[in-house]
Amino acid sequence: MIHPLTDADALRFLAERSVVHLAGVGADGVAVMRPLHTALLDGDLVFHGADGAKGSLAGQTVSVAGHEVVANLPSWFFHPTRACPATTWYVAAEARGVLRPVEALAEKARALAALTARHQPEGGYAPITGDDPRYRAALERLAVWRLTPTTYRSRVKLGQHLPAARVADVMHNLWRRGDPGDVEAIKRIHAAHADAPWPEALRGPHGLRLLPAVDAPRAAEAARLLEGAYWLRGQPPDRVAAAQRSATAWVGAVDAAGALVACARALSDRVRVAWIYDVVVAPSWRGRGVGAAVVRTLLDHPAVRSASAVRLGTVDAAPFYERFGFEALGRLPGSVGPAVEMRLSRSLER
Numbered sequence: 015m016i017h018p019l020t021d022a023d024a025l026r027f028l029a030e031r032s033v034v035h036l037a038g039v040g041a042d043g044v045a046v047m048r049p050l051h052t053a054l055l056d057g058d059l060v061f062h063g064a065d066g067a068k069g070s071l072a073g074q075t076v077s078v079a080g081h082e083v084v085a086n087l088p089s090w091f092f093h094p095t096r097a098c099p100a101t102t103w104y105v106a107a108e109a110r111g112v113l114r115p116v117e118a119l120a121e122k123a124r125a126l127a128a129l130t131a132r133h134q135p136e137g138g139y140a141p142i143t144g145d146d147p148r149y150r151a152a153l154e155r156l157a158v159w160r161l162t163p164t165t166y167r168s169r170v171k172l173g174q175h176l177p178a179a180r181v182a183d184v185m186h187n188l189w190r191r192g193d194p195g196d197v198e199a200i201k202r203i204h205a206a207h208a209d210a211p212w213p214e215a216l217r218g219p220h221g222l223r224l225l226p227a228v229d230a231p232r233a234a235e236a237a238r239l240l241e242g243a244y245w246l247r248g249q250p251p252d253r254v255a256a257a258q259r260s261a262t263a264w265v266g267a268v269d270a271a272g273a274l275v276a277c278a279r280a281l282s283d284r285v286r287v288a289w290i291y292d293v294v295v296a297p298s299w300r301g302r303g304v305g306a307a308v309v310r311t312l313l314d315h316p317a318v319r320s321a322s323a324v325r326l327g328t329v330d331a332a333p334f335y336e337r338f339g340f341e342a343l344g345r346l347p348g349s350v351g352p353a354v355e356m357r358l359s360r361s362l363e364r
């Protein structure tokens with residue numbers, strides 16, 4: 015069941031947008047709308063900038079809106095000829111309240127610190143304080159506002175009125191289309207429709223569910239599965255996990271309890287070549303078709319299926335890959351140990 019966002023979730027959603035729109039009618043009666051960065055400070059939204067048109071909104075009730083497009087769904091997902099079912103699934107939220115200018119240097123500094131932490135999370139600057147001479151002139155010059163939201167509105171449009179089977183069709187079509195973002199959209203849509211059947215193309219053997227994308231917790235699980243793999247000797251788990259997250263394509267298999275039992279990743283240019291790495295199945299699941307299902311799905315992943323060649327290196331699993339059509343090319347140059355390079359060539363029309 016999909017509900018509108020709670021007030022707390024709407025506030026968090028707005029603070030997570032890279033840009034929100036601030037709109038209102040200035041004291042002079044002129045409508046103003048500006049795209050802005052925002053961040054949370056003590057439960058308020060804060061903004062900064064030059065004191066231009068926004069200044070005329072000070073003291074007025076304004077609206078701050080943000081949205082996230084989950085997926086653009088073309089009409090052919092729903093109907094073979096009619097254009098009308100084309101739609102967008104999205105989440106949108108709006109908060110209203112009075113826009114207050116911030117004057118005190120210490121408060122301005124806290125607002126700017128919140129904004130910088132939000133939009134430059136990697137750091138690389140001295141803490142922003144009102145009495146630091148490096149920041150004083152900028153703090154005096156910059157205009158800062160804060161808004162304590164008093165009312166919220168939100169809209170979540172993720173196909174909640176469709177029967178579960180239609181939602182499953184949408185997820186299937188997203189997998190087939192494979193535009194950037196479609197794999198993430200499948201994850202988002204399924205999280206909102208626990209009752210919808212998992213797309214056929216992503217069902218593994220023995221009731222395992224194949225995941226088409228990796229997040230931080232799954233990457234850490236993958237690193238644990240890969241612990242001891244001969245080709246990763248000397249690589250600390252956090253680097254192994256980071257490499258999982260940076261892959262262009264990733265497929266994992268999870269059991270009924272939600273534990274990751276297998277995974278594989280690929281780096282792909284989507285056109286000429288994809289390289290498969292880090293294929294692993296938990297020891298208790300080996301020999302039951304799980305590795306084959308993960309590799310088959312990775313080869314069909316939207317970021318891999320259009321590559322005309324798929325390559326990999328292996329020491330002892332060449333026969334496992336031969337059944338997908340991979341051919342051994344010879345010794346993998348620069349490899350640690352006697353690894354062979356394998357290639358799967360696919361027609362350029364694909």
Ligand SMILES: CC(C)(COP(=O)(O)OP(=O)(O)OC[C@H]1O[C@@H](n2cnc3c(N)ncnc32)[C@H](O)[C@@H]1OP(=O)(O)O)[C@@H](O)C(=O)NCCC(=O)NCCS
Nearest residue numbers: 293294295300301302303304305306327328330331333334
């Ligand atoms: C290699 C690995 C991924 C295979 O996964 P799996 O789930 O055990 O394999 P499957 O059950 O899907 O096997 C499919 C077929 O390949 C065969 N196969 C599996 N591993 C093989 C191997 N190392 N060498 C030769 N054939 C192999 C199986 O016998 C099976 O054949 P069948 O269909 O005739 O019964 C898994 O054994 C593993 O994680 N190994 C340790 C990590 C590793 O070596 N990864 C590969 C690095 S290149």
